Amino acid sequence: MFVLANSVRTISRMAMQWGYILRVRTRWAGDADMRDHFGEKASNDLKDLGITPDYIQQFASVKHIEVQLYDLGLKTADGTPVLDVASEIPWEYLLSSATQKAGRFESLLVTRCLTNSSNVMRTKPRNVLFVESAPGRIGQIYKFADEEARLSAALKLKENHGLTFARTEPFSRLQDMLRKKAWEVVHVTGVDTHQAAWLIEDFYSGVARSADVIDKSDCLHDGMILRGDHDSELPVRYDELADLLLASKKPPGVITLNLYYSGARMARELVKRGVYAALGFLDEIDDEFAELFFQAFYWAWCHGNKSISDAFLEAWSAMDGDGMHGTSIVIWLGRSMAGHSDASANRLPPAKTASRGGR
Numbered sequence: 001m002f003v004l005a006n007s008v009r010t011i012s013r014m015a016m017q018w019g020y021i022l023r024v025r026t027r028w029a030g031d032a033d034m035r036d037h038f039g040e041k042a043s044n045d046l047k048d049l050g051i052t053p054d055y056i057q058q059f060a061s062v063k064h065i066e067v068q069l070y071d072l073g074l075k076t077a078d079g080t081p082v083l084d085v086a087s088e089i090p091w092e093y094l095l096s097s098a099t100q101k102a103g104r105f106e107s108l109l110v111t112r113c114l115t116n117s118s119n120v121m122r123t124k125p126r127n128v129l130f131v132e133s134a135p136g137r138i139g140q141i142y143k144f145a146d147e148e149a150r151l152s153a154a155l156k157l158k159e160n161h162g163l164t165f166a167r168t169e170p171f172s173r174l175q176d177m178l179r180k181k182a183w184e185v186v187h188v189t190g191v192d193t194h195q196a197a198w199l200i201e202d203f204y205s206g207v208a209r210s211a212d213v214i215d216k217s218d219c220l221h222d223g224m225i226l227r228g229d230h231d232s233e234l235p236v237r238y239d240e241l242a243d244l245l246l247a248s249k250k251p252p253g254v255i256t257l258n259l260y261y262s263g264a265r266m267a268r269e270l271v272k273r274g275v276y277a278a279l280g281f282l283d284e285i286d287d288e289f290a291e292l293f294f295q296a297f298y299w300a301w302c303h304g305n306k307s308i309s310d311a312f313l314e315a316w317s318a319m320d321g322d323g324m325h326g327t328s329i330v331i332w333l334g335r336s337m338a339g340h341s342d343a344s345a346n347r348l349p350p351a352k353t354a355s356r357g358g359r
Contacts, residue, residue, distance in 0.1 A: 007048070007049070008074060008076055008082055008085075009077075010045075010048050010049060011049070011082060011085055011086050011089065012076050012077075012080075012085050014045050014048075014049075014089050015085045015086070015088040015089050018045075018089060018090050018093070018094070019088055019090075019282075019283070021038065022090055022093060022282070022283060022328060023283050023284070025327075035097075036101070038097060039097040039098060039100060039101035040101065042093070042094040042095075042097040042098040042101075043056060043098040043101060043102075045094065046094060046095075046098055053102075056098050056099060056102050057102050057103075059095065059098075059099050059102075059104075060099040060100075060102040060103050060104040061104070062108075063106060063107070063108065063109060064108070064109040064110075064111070064309075064337065065095055065108065065109070065110050065111075066110075066111050066112075066113055066336060066337055066338060067091045067095075067110065067111070067112050067113065068112075068113040068114075068115070068336060069083060069086055069087065069112060069113070069114050069268075070083075070114075071083045071114075071272075083268075084264070084265060087112075087264040087265060087268050088264045088282070090282055090328040091110060091112065092110040092328055092329070092330065093328055095108065095110050096108055096110065107313060107316070107317045109309060109310075109312065109313040109316075111309055111312075111331050111332075111333050111337060112268075112330060112331065112332045112333065113332070113333050113334075113335070113336050113337070114268060114271050114272055114332060114333075114334065115334065115335065115336060116271060116272065116273070116274050116275075116334035116335075117274065117334075118251070118253070118271075118274055118275065118276040118334035118335060119253075119276065119335075120276060120335055121184070121253035121254060121276050121277065121308060122307070124156075124301060124302045124305070125155065125157075125162075125184040125185040125253070125254070125302070126162055126184060127162055127163075127164070127181070127183060127184050127185075128155055128157060128162065128163050128164070128183065128184065128185040128186070128187065129164050129166060129177065129178065129181075129183045129185070129186045129187070129252075130148065130151065130163060130164065130165045130166065130186075130187050130189075131166045131174065131186060131187065131188045131189070131190075131245075132144045132147075132148075132165070132166065132167055132168060132188075132189050132190060133168050133188075133189075133190035133191070133224065133225065133226050133227065134168055134190060134191070135168055135225060135226060135227035135228075135232050135233050135234070136227070136232035136233040137200050137232075137233065138190075138191050138196065138199065138200070138225060138233070139168065141199060142190070142191065144167075144189060146291065147189055147258070147291050147294075148165065150291055150292075150294075150295040151187060151294060151295060151298055153295075153299075154294075154295045154296075154297075154298035154299040154302060154303070155185075155298050155302050156302050156303065164177070168227050169227065170227050170228065170229045171226055171227065171228050171229050171234060171236075171244075172229050174226070174244065175244055175247055178244060178245060178246075178247040178248060179247040179248050180248070181248065182248050182249070182250040182252075183248065183252045184252060184253050184254070185252055185253065185254045185255070185256075186245055186252045186254075186255045186256075187255075187256045187258070187294070188224070188245070188255065188256070188257050188258065188259065189258035189259070190224055190225065190226075190258075190259060191224070191225050191259070191260075192222065192223060192224050192225070192259040192260045192261050192262065193213050193220055193221065193222060193223040193224065193225065193235050193237075193261075194220060194222070194260055194261050195259075195260045195284075196225050196233075196235070197220065203233075204220075204235070207231070207233050207234075207235060208228065208231040208234065209228075209231070209234060209235055210235060212235065212236075212237055212240070213235040213236075213237050221237045221238065222237070222238040222261045222262070222264070222265045222266055223235055223236050223237040223238050223240070223241060223266075224236050224238075224241050224259055224266075238265045238266040238269055239265075239269055241266065242266070242269040242270055242273055245270065246270070246273050246274065246275070251270075251273065251274040251275050252275060253275070253276045253277070254275070254276060254277045254278070254279075254308065255267075255270050255275050255277075255278045255279075256278075256279045256280075256294055256297070257278065257279060257280035257281075258290050258291070258294060259280065259281070260281060260283065260284050260285065261281070261282070261283060261284075262280030262281055263279075263280035263281050263282040263328060263329070263330030264282055264330075266278075266280055267279060267280035267330060267331075267332045268332050270332075271332040271333065271334045274334070275334060276308075276333065276334045276335065277308050277331060277332065277333050277334070278331070278332045279294075279297070279312070279329070279330065279331050279332075280329075280330055281327075281328065281329055281330065282328035282330055283328060285327060285329075289319065289327070292319070293315055293316075293319060293329060294315075296314070296315035296318045296319070297311050297312060297314075297315035298311075299315075300314040300315055308331075308333075309331070309333070309337060312331045316329060
């Protein structure tokens with residue numbers, strides 16, 4: 001368990017540097033020397049946060065590490081919430097790489113925790129909403145038939161028999177579907193706000209509500225492209241997407257997000273508001289790889305009767321090793337696993353005080 005009460009400046013630096021390193025991972029992932037170099041850098045950066053080589057050596061022999069984040073209301077020098085910055089850090093890669101360099105042999109599960117009042121979802125789902133969105137011009141690029149078939153088989157559910165599809169529904173219609181039923185699981189797939197700009201030239205120059213996802217500093221916020229009631233392509237910021245997905249009185253137990261840049265803010269926001277588990281990706285990911293991962297996750301959970309965290313680890317372990325190096329697949333949980341699994345052996349002593357300044 002990691003309490004992020006160390007240097008705000010160090011956390012900001014790590015988020016910026018590691019975000020770039022992993023975005024360009026295709027340039028170095030196949031180079032053993034570069035992988036070793038980044039393993040060393042990961043160890044050094046963790047040390048700067050008080051996670052010493054002795055701790056890393058201990059962690060090399062465990063199967064699960066929990067990274068627990070807290071919203072202390074702290075902000076960086078430019079006014080960004082520290083929780084946002086800390087959420088962007090690829091803790092999964094840093095801990096995996098550092099412990100592997102220290103001699104780890106077995107697979108390692110890394111989970112993120114932001115404590116809420118949710119209950120652990122222990123049974124496989126009986127009702128699932130599959131939300132897919134390819135509005136307007138995006139519909140010429142993306143189809144979801146393969147993903148529908150894969151997840152239907154993995155969930156052991158059929159359409160209209162526990163599995164409901166929302167196929168690029170208008171915003172208000174989708175809102176009604178989410179509001180009128182207490183869904184146990186929601187799977188979301190489509191195009192995020194960043195990918196839309198890469199797929200379609202000048203996408204935001206002619207799209208309504210662009211100002212809602214692009215701030216005054218020209219920063220594009222995380223989010224998703226949905227179909228509007230009056231606009232064919234509607235950018236929806238991550239917090240507004242959370243409002244939509246949590247429209248019912250009881251939040252879903254699990255939400256999975258097959259979207260670029262869904263792991264830092266989007267998945268965290270869902271857990272912050274009451275979802276037990278949310279899965280997403282920190283940056284870009286191959287479409288086929290993403291579909292196979294979620295298929296493997298739901299298969300392990302629904303066919304193998306695994307816990308959600310064990311299903312996540314099994315899915316991760318089933319992916320091709322070379323193809324996934326540096327891929328940041330994230331699982332956020334609303335309840336700490338410490339004391340309920342191997343996590344109790346992986347706990348750092350909590351910081352005595354919460355630092356409110358940088359070094």
